[in-house]
Amino acid sequence: MQRVPNGGADRAEARRRRQDWATYAPALETRMSISPPITELIERLYRDESRRVLATLIRLLGDFDLAEEALHEAFRSAVEQWPREGVPDNPRAWLVSAGRFRAIDSLRRQRRFQPLDERVDVPGEDDAQEVELLEDDRLRLIFTCCHPALASDAQVALTLREVCDLSTEEIARAFLSSPSTLAQRIVRAKAKIRDARIPYEVPGRNELPERLEAVLRVVYLVFNEGYFASSGDSLTRSQLSDEAIRLGRLLLELLPEPEVQGLLALMVLHESRRKARSAADGEVILLEAQDRSLWDRELIAEGEALVLQALHSRRFGPYSLQAAIAAVHAEAASLEETDWAQIVGLYDELLRLNPSPVVALNRAVALAMHEGEEVGLMEVERLLASGELDGYHLLHAARADLLRRLGRTDQAIAAYRQALALAQQGADRQFLQKRLEELGSL
Numbered sequence: 001m002q003r004v005p006n007g008g009a010d011r012a013e014a015r016r017r018r019q020d021w022a023t024y025a026p027a028l029e030t031r032m033s034i035s036p037p038i039t040e041l042i043e044r045l046y047r048d049e050s051r052r053v054l055a056t057l058i059r060l061l062g063d064f065d066l067a068e069e070a071l072h073e074a075f076r077s078a079v080e081q082w083p084r085e086g087v088p089d090n091p092r093a094w095l096v097s098a099g100r101f102r103a104i105d106s107l108r109r110q111r112r113f114q115p116l117d118e119r120v121d122v123p124g125e126d127d128a129q130e131v132e133l134l135e136d137d138r139l140r141l142i143f144t145c146c147h148p149a150l151a152s153d154a155q156v157a158l159t160l161r162e163v164c165d166l167s168t169e170e171i172a173r174a175f176l177s178s179p180s181t182l183a184q185r186i187v188r189a190k191a192k193i194r195d196a197r198i199p200y201e202v203p204g205r206n207e208l209p210e211r212l213e214a215v216l217r218v219v220y221l222v223f224n225e226g227y228f229a230s231s232g233d234s235l236t237r238s239q240l241s242d243e244a245i246r247l248g249r250l251l252l253e254l255l256p257e258p259e260v261q262g263l264l265a266l267m268v269l270h271e272s273r274r275k276a277r278s279a280a281d282g283e284v285i286l287l288e289a290q291d292r293s294l295w296d297r298e299l300i301a302e303g304e305a306l307v308l309q310a311l312h313s314r315r316f317g318p319y320s321l322q323a324a325i326a327a328v329h330a331e332a333a334s335l336e337e338t339d340w341a342q343i344v345g346l347y348d349e350l351l352r353l354n355p356s357p358v359v360a361l362n363r364a365v366a367l368a369m370h371e372g373e374e375v376g377l378m379e380v381e382r383l384l385a386s387g388e389l390d391g392y393h394l395l396h397a398a399r400a401d402l403l404r405r406l407g408r409t410d411q412a413i414a415a416y417r418q419a420l421a422l423a424q425q426g427a428d429r430q431f432l433q434k435r436l437e438e439l440g441s442l
Contacts, residue, residue, distance in 0.1 A: 038087065042078055045091055050075070051165055053095045055137035058144075059200050060100050064162065064190045067103070074099035138163075139202050139254040142247075145189075146215040147198050154189040155218045161186050163250075164243045175225065212255070216263050216319060219247050223267050227274075241271060258313040262320030265306035269326035272299035284431040288335045300330045318354040321346055340370035357388040365398055377402045393422035397432065404439065413439050 050071060057067035074095040088094040145159040160166045172182040192198070203211040226240025248264035276290035307327045310320040325346045332338040347363035361383055368376020380399045389395040400415030413436060420432040 038082055041087060041091075042075065042082070045078075045095070046075055049092050049095070051141075051163060052138055053092060053099065054162070055141040056096050057099050057103070059137050059140060060096070061103050062200070063194065066107075067099075069106075070099035070103035071095075073102040073106075077102065136202065136254070138250065140200050142215055142251065142254075143202055143211060144193060144198060144200050146211075146218045147193070148211070148214050149196055149198055150189050150192055152218075152221070154185050154192075155214070156221055157182055157185045158189045159218055159247070160222065160240075160243065163247065166239075166243065170239065212257065212259065215251065216259060219244050219251065220263060220267075220319070222247070223270075227267075227270055238274070241267070241274075245271060258310040258315045259317045259319050261306045261310040261313075262316055262318075262323045265303040265310065265323035266319055266326055268299045268306075269303035269323060269330055272296040272303065272330065278427065282427055282430070283434070284427045287329065292333065295330065300327075303327060303330065318350060321350040321353065325350075335369075338369070340366055344370050357383055357386070358392070361389065361392075361395055361398060368402055373402045373405050377406070391422060393419045393424075393428065396422065397428075400435070404435070409439055 053074065054067055054071045057070050058064060061067050061070060077098045078091075078095065082088075142159065142163055145162055146155045150158070157171055160171045161168065168183045168186065169179050171177075172179040175182070202208075223241050223244030226238060226242070226244060245264070245267050248260070248267055252260045252264050272295050273287075273290065275296070276292065276294040277285055279285060303323065304327050307320065307323045310316045311324060325343055328339050328343050328346070343366045344363065347359065347366055351359050351363060361380065364376050364379035364383065367379055377399070380395065380402060383389055383395060384399065396415050396419035400412045400419055403409075403412035403415055416432055416436050416439070420429060420436070423429045423432060
């Protein structure tokens with residue numbers, strides 16, 4: 001593996017691997033003969049609560065890496081003490097307190113201790129009210145990881161690492177990057193937060209709309225990469241889309257805003273079609289050919305309910321409108337029974353709120369279904385002439401499909417070839433090649 005020049009990323013990741021619960025817990029259990037109920041409790045706490053504890057420790061200690069070390073020291077202390085002393089009444093508060101003071105002791109021993117804010121009260125075991133306030137720390141962590149001062153790729157990597165607890169190797173594998181590159185990116189993002197003194201806080205109401213948009217964009221980027229991978233042979237990377245939905249649920253729990261509802265609705269409605277989107281050999285199956293009996297009706301019901309809540313608020317935005325479009329597709333028994341007029345109307349409103357050539361392309365495809373291929377093709381040709389999406393393979397694929405349906409075979413073949421030349425995703429290329437074969441071009 002290529003070494004990181006400053007070595008910091010490698011050391012941090014090696015430390016995480018050593019300290020990960022799944023790595024050290026079995027050895028400690030064997031050595032100390034921990035009773036199974038306590039073992040199961042600590043494992044469950046690590047799985048369900050460790051990100052909450054970490055978020056609070058970051059606030060109290062002011063440093064990501066120090067908080068990460070403190071988190072694992074706290075769980076190590078739990079493994080050592082709880083079998084002897086009993087499980088505390090409030091395990092999460094105990095872990096926060098143990099981690100914080102272990103970190104302070106460690107800094108003192110290294111003689112580089114600078115007074116931390118010891119006036120911040122770590123809750124006692126019976127202080128339930130303060131524990132509830134600590135829930136906000138997870139929200140602080142999300143907004144910090146998605147701060148606009150960080151580059152977009154750093155926001156995504158840091159969010160997946162610190163909020164979702166994915167390892168550097170898992171993130172690198174999902175984005176087809178090297179672990180050393182991802183580790184370096186995360187280290188630099190943390191340094192940026194520290195050096196620029198980026199506040200660890202939820203923005204005020206006047207800043208919230210702009211900052212929330214950045215958070216939602218990061219979550220949706222993660223989902224899109226999982227739902228429709230930008231490159232590689234696999235159409236999807238389910239771990240990423242699963243993590244994005246988990247993030248969306250957490251965000252909605254902590255901040256029940258209409259656009260958070262809209263984004264979560266959009267993700268679960270798309271996710272409901274996963275099983276029908278590709279064949280056993282990985283070939284893409286378009287919406288028109290999907291077996292709708294494979295669509296997940298529970299996810300659809302959840303998405304539709306969220307869409308209604310968002311739209312009824314009258315404070316909805318682009319994610320809610322995209323979710324509404326997905327809901328119209330989800331409720332249709334077939335492509336022919338889809339309410340295309342409603343979809344075009346929703347795209348009109350979406351274009352008003354969020355003028356985008358990609359949205360215009362999607363509207364053109366819906367318009368072709370509603371008013372005919374010639375009308376849709378005119379819109380696609382207009383977009384092509386503008387040059388805004390010239391390198392976007394889906395524009396050429398959409399044009400090719402409309403030309404094919406109109407019987408203009410030679411032009412369709414040329415457009416499919418252009419789309420194939422631009423496509424990076426293996427499943428996309430397989431689909432386009434099959435279309436060319438069907439048209440007698442290959």
